[in-house]
Amino acid sequence: MARTKNTPNDPDRRARILAATVGLLQDEGLSAISARAVATRAGVPVGSVSYHFDSVRALLLEAARSIIELREASLTSWGQTVTAPTIHERLAELVHTQITTGRAITVVAYELYLLGLRDGDFRALGNEATNVLYRQLACHVPEADAHHLATLADGLQLHSLFRTPAPGPEELAAALRPPASPG
Amino acid sequence: MARTKNTPNDPDRRARILAATVGLLQDEGLSAISARAVATRAGVPVGSVSYHFDSVRALLLEAARSIIELREASLTSWGQTVTAPTIHERLAELVHTQITTGRAITVVAYELYLLGLRDGDFRALGNEATNVLYRQLACHVPEADAHHLATLADGLQLHSLFRTPAPGPEELAAALRPPASPG
DNA sequence: CAAGAGTATGTACGTGCGTACATAATCTCA
DNA sequence: TGAGATTATGTACGCACGTACATACTCTTG
Numbered sequence: 199m200a201r202t203k204n205t206p207n208d209p210d211r212r213a214r215i216l217a218a219t220v221g222l223l224q225d226e227g228l229s230a231i232s233a234r235a236v237a238t239r240a241g242v243p244v245g246s247v248s249y250h251f252d253s254v255r256a257l258l259l260e261a262a263r264s265i266i267e268l269r270e271a272s273l274t275s276w277g278q279t280v281t282a283p284t285i286h287e288r289l290a291e292l293v294h295t296q297i298t299t300g301r302a303i304t305v306v307a308y309e310l311y312l313l314g315l316r317d318g319d320f321r322a323l324g325n326e327a328t329n330v331l332y333r334q335l336a337c338h339v340p341e342a343d344a345h346h347l348a349t350l351a352d353g354l355q356l357h358s359l360f361r362t363p364a365p366g367p368e369e370l371a372a373a374l375r376p377p378a379s380p381g
Numbered sequence: 382m383a384r385t386k387n388t389p390n391d392p393d394r395r396a397r398i399l400a401a402t403v404g405l406l407q408d409e410g411l412s413a414i415s416a417r418a419v420a421t422r423a424g425v426p427v428g429s430v431s432y433h434f435d436s437v438r439a440l441l442l443e444a445a446r447s448i449i450e451l452r453e454a455s456l457t458s459w460g461q462t463v464t465a466p467t468i469h470e471r472l473a474e475l476v477h478t479q480i481t482t483g484r485a486i487t488v489v490a491y492e493l494y495l496l497g498l499r500d501g502d503f504r505a506l507g508n509e510a511t512n513v514l515y516r517q518l519a520c521h522v523p524e525a526d527a528h529h530l531a532t533l534a535d536g537l538q539l540h541s542l543f544r545t546p547a548p549g550p551e552e553l554a555a556a557l558r559p560p561a562s563p564g
Numbered sequence: 565c566a567a568g569a570g571t572a573t574g575t576a577c578g579t580g581c582g583t584a585c586a587t588a589a590t591c592t593c594a
Numbered sequence: 595t596g597a598g599a600t601t602a603t604g605t606a607c608g609c610a611c612g613t614a615c616a617t618a619c620t621c622t623t624g
Contacts, residue, residue, distance in 0.1 A: 309498075349540055417612090
């Protein structure tokens with residue numbers, strides 16, 4: 199039976215499906231992701247999703263990679279604002295952005311990150327994501343300090359996502375500096 | 382139609398369904414949880430699960446509560462081994478246990494914790510889980526130090542779950558102490 | 565002993581899923 | 595211009611889901 203003509207070939211369709219995936223992850227979370235839901239969001243038939251991506255898992259891996267790339271680009275810009283004496287303030291500002299305006303993508307990053315606890319391919323990406331901040335910090339402070347701050351910032355960011363209202367940059371900076379009392 | 386007689390009433394059935402849920406969470410993760418999967422694991426018909434728990438979400442909330450109770454009991458014991466001068470070593474030992482012998486339950490705890498980013502009831506439990514360690518630490522060190530160490534330990538624990546092999550207690554203790562260079 | 569509460573059980577409904585694949589259209593290149 | 599590669603599309607399969615609920619059994623209490 200003749201069907202409606204196909205739409206013209208769309209060179210950006212794969213990229214748009216991926217962008218739809220990231221959008222849906224931000225709005226509704228990992229549990230809302232299916233081939234049909236992404237297809238609806240991208241405005242394409244479900245067959246397009248399975249044509250361009252081998253599986254839903256392959257799609258999520260690709261989405262995780264693209265989020266890491268976004269993060270890396272934004273951390274590269276951020277890294278240029280950092281000096282060793284201002285590192286706590288700059289890091290506090292970064293964390294503040296990630297828990298406020300960038301909250302949705304940060305939440306998704308953690309959801310995908312945790313897939314790495316049970317899936318080797320996601321684990322590799324999770325380690326990559328962790329290293330992105332570490333490398334920026336290591337440009338400005340000794341390696342031990344960079345590890346310390348990256349670990350502390352991650353814990354602080356995760357805890358801060360649970361707080362209402364979100365802590366401000368000053369509070370975050372204080373949390374990043376070593377406490378005044380001898381430990 | 383006459384059916385096989387019911388099994389005798391089982392006063393522990395609800396608790397056993399809950400234990401089966403926690404077991405399944407540890408072995409296969411959050412994505413493997415369904416009423417049918419839990420019923421199979423518990424050795425009961427699926428109607429038992431929906432009789433005792435209003436929904437799968439209610440079941441997961443109850444599982445999260447029971448994991449927090451287990452954690453609280455184990456931290457209460459642990460808290461009695463801590464003194465202020467040994468806090469980094471004891472905390473390192475605690476983290477080491479949680480990423481090695483206690484790895485499965487720690488991974489589940491994070492999976493359930495992240496549900497709190499999108500669900501208010503889980504969020505409340507997530508805050509409770511965070512406070513459990515903080516309160517133990519605050520018995521031994523000033524509040525600012527307790528916050529700092531709880532945040533750092535959480536970030537360290539999460540990062541360490543991704544490392545193979547897992548870092549040892551000495552490395553963890555070093556990561557928990559402030560770095561030697563002035564920051 | 566019987567009524568009633570609590571528990572156990574099996575079935576069913578509507579829904580959505582992942583993925584495969586046959587078919588057809590679009591586009592490129594020789 | 596036509597062959598072939600690539601892309602688009604709709605349909606279908608088998609599976610599993612969450613939850614409801616009718617029915618029946620077990621146990622407790624008066």
